[in-house]
Amino acid sequence: MYHYFKHVFMSALLVTAASCANNGGDEKIIDKTDFKSADGVFDIDALEALGRVSGAVVSPDGKKVLYGVSYESVEENKSNNDLYVMNTDGSDVQRITRTASSEGNAVWINGGKQIAFLYPENGVSQVWVMNADGSGRECVSSVEKGVSGFLVSPDESKILLISNVKYAQTAQDAYPDLPKATGRIIDDMMYKHWDEWVTEIPHPFIADFDGKKVSNPVDIMEGEMFESPVKPFGGIESFAWSPDSRKVAYVSRKKTGMEYAISTNSDIFLYDVAEKSTDNLTEGMMGYDTNPVFSPDGSMLAWLSMEHDGYESDKNRIFILDFATGEKRDLTADWDYTVDAIAWQPSSRGLFFLAYRDGVRPVFSMLLDGTVSVIAQGECDYDWLSPVSDSELVVMSHSMLRPNEIYLASAEKTTLISHVNDDIFAQLKMPRVERKMVPTTDGKEMLVWALYPQDFDSTKTYPALLYCQGGPQQAVSQFWSYRWNLALMAAHGYVIIAPNRRGLPGFGTEWNAQISGDYGGQNMRDYLAAVDYMKQYPYIDAKRIGATGASYGGFSVYWLAGNHDHRFSALLAHAGIFNMEAQYLETEEMWFANWDMGGGASNAPANSADAPDYGAFWRKDNATAQRTFALSPHRFVDKWDTPIMISHGEFDYRILSSQGEMAFNAAKLRGIPAEMVIFPDENHWILKPQNAILWQRLFFRWFDRWLKPAPESTPSN
Numbered sequence: 001m002y003h004y005f006k007h008v009f010m011s012a013l014l015v016t017a018a019s020c021a022n023n024g025g026d027e028k029i030i031d032k033t034d035f036k037s038a039d040g041v042f043d044i045d046a047l048e049a050l051g052r053v054s055g056a057v058v059s060p061d062g063k064k065v066l067y068g069v070s071y072e073s074v075e076e077n078k079s080n081n082d083l084y085v086m087n088t089d090g091s092d093v094q095r096i097t098r099t100a101s102s103e104g105n106a107v108w109i110n111g112g113k114q115i116a117f118l119y120p121e122n123g124v125s126q127v128w129v130m131n132a133d134g135s136g137r138e139c140v141s142s143v144e145k146g147v148s149g150f151l152v153s154p155d156e157s158k159i160l161l162i163s164n165v166k167y168a169q170t171a172q173d174a175y176p177d178l179p180k181a182t183g184r185i186i187d188d189m190m191y192k193h194w195d196e197w198v199t200e201i202p203h204p205f206i207a208d209f210d211g212k213k214v215s216n217p218v219d220i221m222e223g224e225m226f227e228s229p230v231k232p233f234g235g236i237e238s239f240a241w242s243p244d245s246r247k248v249a250y251v252s253r254k255k256t257g258m259e260y261a262i263s264t265n266s267d268i269f270l271y272d273v274a275e276k277s278t279d280n281l282t283e284g285m286m287g288y289d290t291n292p293v294f295s296p297d298g299s300m301l302a303w304l305s306m307e308h309d310g311y312e313s314d315k316n317r318i319f320i321l322d323f324a325t326g327e328k329r330d331l332t333a334d335w336d337y338t339v340d341a342i343a344w345q346p347s348s349r350g351l352f353f354l355a356y357r358d359g360v361r362p363v364f365s366m367l368l369d370g371t372v373s374v375i376a377q378g379e380c381d382y383d384w385l386s387p388v389s390d391s392e393l394v395v396m397s398h399s400m401l402r403p404n405e406i407y408l409a410s411a412e413k414t415t416l417i418s419h420v421n422d423d424i425f426a427q428l429k430m431p432r433v434e435r436k437m438v439p440t441t442d443g444k445e446m447l448v449w450a451l452y453p454q455d456f457d458s459t460k461t462y463p464a465l466l467y468c469q470g471g472p473q474q475a476v477s478q479f480w481s482y483r484w485n486l487a488l489m490a491a492h493g494y495v496i497i498a499p500n501r502r503g504l505p506g507f508g509t510e511w512n513a514q515i516s517g518d519y520g521g522q523n524m525r526d527y528l529a530a531v532d533y534m535k536q537y538p539y540i541d542a543k544r545i546g547a548t549g550a551s552y553g554g555f556s557v558y559w560l561a562g563n564h565d566h567r568f569s570a571l572l573a574h575a576g577i578f579n580m581e582a583q584y585l586e587t588e589e590m591w592f593a594n595w596d597m598g599g600g601a602s603n604a605p606a607n608s609a610d611a612p613d614y615g616a617f618w619r620k621d622n623a624t625a626q627r628t629f630a631l632s633p634h635r636f637v638d639k640w641d642t643p644i645m646i647s648h649g650e651f652d653y654r655i656l657s658s659q660g661e662m663a664f665n666a667a668k669l670r671g672i673p674a675e676m677v678i679f680p681d682e683n684h685w686i687l688k689p690q691n692a693i694l695w696q697r698l699f700f701r702w703f704d705r706w707l708k709p710a711p712e713s714t715p716s717n
Helices: 044-049 257-261 486-491 509-513 522-534 552-561 580-586 590-598 623-630 633-639 657-669 689-707
Strands: 052-058 064-073 078-087 104-109 114-121 124-131 149-152 158-166 200-209 214-219 239-241 247-252 267-272 277-280 289-294 300-305 317-322 328-330 339-344 350-355 363-367 372-376 381-387 392-398 405-410 414-416 432-439 445-452 462-468 495-499 540-550 570-574 644-649 674-679
Touching: 044 689, 052 078, 052 104, 052 381, 052 392, 052 405, 064 104, 104 149, 114 149, 149 239, 158 214, 158 239, 200 247, 239 289, 247 289, 257 590, 267 289, 289 339, 300 339, 317 339, 339 381, 350 381, 372 392, 372 405, 432 522, 445 486, 445 522, 462 486, 462 522, 462 552, 462 689, 486 495, 495 522, 522 540, 522 552, 540 552, 540 689, 552 570, 552 633, 570 689, 580 590, 580 623, 580 657, 590 623, 633 657, 644 657, 644 689, 657 674, 674 689
Parallel strands: 462 495, 462 540, 540 570, 570 644, 644 674
Antiparallel strands: 052 064, 064 078, 104 114, 114 124, 149 158, 158 200, 200 214, 239 247, 247 267, 267 277, 289 300, 300 317, 317 328, 339 350, 350 363, 363 372, 381 392, 392 405, 405 414, 432 445, 445 495
16 A cells, blocks of 8 residues: 555545535436447447446335436447336336436435435535435535445434545655655555555445435544445445444455455444444454345344455355344355345345356345245346345346346246337347357366357358456356447357356356366366367357457466467457466455465465465465466467457556556567557446447457458459
């Protein structure tokens, strides 16, 4: 981290006198486009025209759903989210905002008569309140650094706000006589994270709230140099009010510098609002503890918990704390899958949860005795949990062929209630998805998703693309992506091969954990097994197969480049690890590098507790680490023989763009056809609309060049 004041920590939430306007001024409002498909093919224009559905919050009386829909403007190079309300049967859809900036974090208040939400003015996000029909918008907070999330107490007398506080000392703090000095003074690790230099961190504040004004904010972590929520992805799900509004549960990893960099040990803390006291509810539980949720009757707290410190893809268990007895129980001790999200049933008798299983993500129900049942399941991934009753809830669902829409789900039936993109898909003929069970080299079976172009004809031959997943432990389920969109790739005339190789959730903890310490091992053999299986089909041209992926998928492409034995004719890697020795010292979250490169705690040297570098390439006493670094992709460049395209974002501090630049230079020095695109304003992902379109165009231009036959020339007269 940066050098900071040892005795002075700035954590006051400054409330300004500035007021918030009620509109977006003269800014252009981004709305749904009048999309018309010329040929019925799912293309980049169709992808960009889709409405992106978010949230799905059931009103207190269970009769209405509040949700957001965002659209992108290629011209404006940004997106905008507006709010909608409909009945829980999907009828009477009402758009309640139409503004130039995005409303977010929207929730019902005042018994469903009003809605609270976040909205930015002059670049600063504040809390607003409006009537349930969208009228009477009023800004109710004036926080100098803005509000990134909020949670209203059940009795609506208090509000929890997330806002940033100062963390790092500047050059001017140390030497006021150097007002133009720009140097960053650093004396510990975690000085940058994901896509930012760490100059501020988020803290939770509790303020009074009367529905019209936020006042008297108190930093409940005053003087603590720790972040809450935990960055980079933690949000309002890291907090929960007790039903009596007297206490708040919050998530924090109370570590800084190197301690933070080598540990995933976050905890659930309980703050007493009246006493201003804090208790650690998960002390001694060494992995990630996240997503606290009070039972509606207030007698219990549920949360997600990982067991091992340093393992960010460990099994996520559902833990329950009984406040009366102090007992903590793992409800999922006998259930071999990792949980993604939880929500209490209104009766407090059980929970709903989401978890990947067998290549999809169903909605499950679990009673307090550990009994699990399926509420909703199909060839899709369910998302979001908003209970209506013990047997019914509002969810979202997507697949490889359709983005999120909202559903009313119960064990009896699941009903689609939103139709945001029906008009677009009515114009399109979409690709087809098929399950394949493929034998692996070690005698197991692996689920592989195969996607076929629209109007697929098995008597013809098609080029194919192997999709390599990132994470590395991120599911290849029925996911929908606005960049790594497998349907878009298939619609462009490719058969897509998407294996659930070793190291992915949904097939048990052993399958998921196998990849740690074995980056160049069985999961790579799984990829090659999937390709060898699929290319036996006569409709795949074995001489026109490519491979692509991002992050760990980019690593996979670099590794396969030197180990594919002529299976591939073109490659494309985004944000991939090329040189693992450099990556070990360039990345910020050292727990990840230690666990995955060093083989996890069980394979670490005996003195690893005193050695935060146990996964390092210089640790000759760690055989797993030595094997990992010996299989780094850069060590196989002498075998590269395949055209390769590389892309990277310069704001990517997880995997630095220098990794892509090294790979590109290596390819050029080897005389291999290569192309590179560097995005100076993007992080690990490509998020800006025009950059995303550029990336898609370059993606297809590259693969079409190498995997599609050149069009026959017309003879001249």
